[in-house]
Amino acid sequence: MEVSRTEPTEYPPDSPLCPDCGAKQIRIQTSVFIDYEVAVGGDLDNLRVISDLIGDAMWDETSRTTCPGCGWEGKVADLLVAGTKGR
């Protein structure tokens, strides 16, 4: 899934993000809400999906964040570049 930032930033694109090691790339974990409409399929153990509604994926200051470089774990709000938001 392609994720891009939606807000203009005053930071250069190679600004460090990790507060521990200064890595310029980090991971942000978020989730997507999916609403399935199902019906009974051939038997009771198999439900047939009628439709699915997939919500938007986005992150905010409270999203879980990890640094693949040093193993640091925190939240988006803890990154060196403050106020980072995206979807």
Ligand SMILES: [Zn+2]
């Ligand atoms: Zn790091």
